[in-house]
Amino acid sequence: MSLKCTIGLLLSLFMFFLPKPVMAETKEVVSKELTTLFRAARKVISDNQAHINNPDIGDKGLSGKIVTQKLLENYKKASGKRLYPDSFTPVQEAMINSVKEVMFENQDLINKQGVAFKGFIPAIFAGKVANKFSRKMNGKMKIKLTAPTRYIRNKTNSPDYWEHNVIENIFKMSAHKKGQSYSENIKIKGKKAYRFILPEYYQQSCLDCHGTPKGELDITGGKKEGGLLNELGGAISLIIYQ
Numbered sequence: 578m579s580l581k582c583t584i585g586l587l588l589s590l591f592m593f594f595l596p597k598p599v600m601a602e603t604k605e606v607v608s609k610e611l612t613t614l615f616r617a618a619r620k621v622i623s624d625n626q627a628h629i630n631n632p633d634i635g636d637k638g639l640s641g642k643i644v645t646q647k648l649l650e651n652y653k654k655a656s657g658k659r660l661y662p663d664s665f666t667p668v669q670e671a672m673i674n675s676v677k678e679v680m681f682e683n684q685d686l687i688n689k690q691g692v693a694f695k696g697f698i699p700a701i702f703a704g705k706v707a708n709k710f711s712r713k714m715n716g717k718m719k720i721k722l723t724a725p726t727r728y729i730r731n732k733t734n735s736p737d738y739w740e741h742n743v744i745e746n747i748f749k750m751s752a753h754k755k756g757q758s759y760s761e762n763i764k765i766k767g768k769k770a771y772r773f774i775l776p777e778y779y780q781q782s783c784l785d786c787h788g789t790p791k792g793e794l795d796i797t798g799g800k801k802e803g804g805l806l807n808e809l810g811g812a813i814s815l816i817i818y819q
């Protein structure tokens with residue numbers, strides 16, 4: 578082996594074993610993947626909303642396993658990439674396990690016969706998954722569903738100062754490209770953190786509950802926000818601590 582080759586080999590071995598710092602770009606990739614996975618899971622619930630609300634059917638067949646299969650299909654459609662359970666990253670695994678646990682814990686509710694609306698809707702499901710995920714990540718990562726302050730229904734989803742600022746002063750600007758995420762390295766209570774936030778817009782299906790006339794009661798018993806089609810209605814926010 579020539580000297581050049583040996584040096585090359587040593588160098589690549591060195592690079593391979595060197596602990597890789599998670600660079601900003603990688604964090605963005607991780608954030609995009611994770612928020613896409615989170616949305617792919619929530620979409621399974623919205624796609625099955627009529628089925629879940631059907632009072633005539635008992636077992637809805639929405640076990641954690643089935644929901645995982647469906648969410649991976651949604652993920653593939655959204656990202657073009659298929660994820661395989663044996664090569665999940667720990668972060669992906671934490672998200673999938675959170676989904677499975679929420680589905681497991683809500684089987685009795687979802688499968689209840691004779692009741693139409695059970696309150697099992699995408700935002701509630703997403704909130705439960707987010708809490709479980711954040712707990713599993715043990716202070717290293719936190720995901721949350723939030724919305725513009727005036728559209729908040731559940732106070733625990735209220736935007737914090739940073740989220741509020743990005744929503745009002747970046748996402749709502751006409752120059753902001755629709756759907757474009759925003760990220761920033763900042764300190765939270767003295768701890769270095771990477772923050773990522775993805776805007777979401779009201780689609781037709783959302784307006785049954787979030788649309789007009791403002792103040793009218795929706796199927797959940799809550800007051801409609803008076804939101805409009807394609808209007809900024811929410812955001813998924815992620816924190817990765819260093």
Ligand code: HEC
Pocket residue numbers: 698700701704722723724728729730731732734777778779780782783784785786787795796797799810811812
């Ligand atoms: C069946 C009625 C219903 C539909 C349809 C619906 N939502 Fe909601 N949404 C709610 C309720 C109720 C909450 C509060 C959930 C809770 O208590 O955590 C909520 C919460 C949210 C939140 C979290 C912030 C908050 O206000 O607490 C966002 C963001 C949101 N919805 C966006 C959407 C979008 C986007 C769609 C369409 C893709 C949609 N919703 C469809 C009823 C609905």
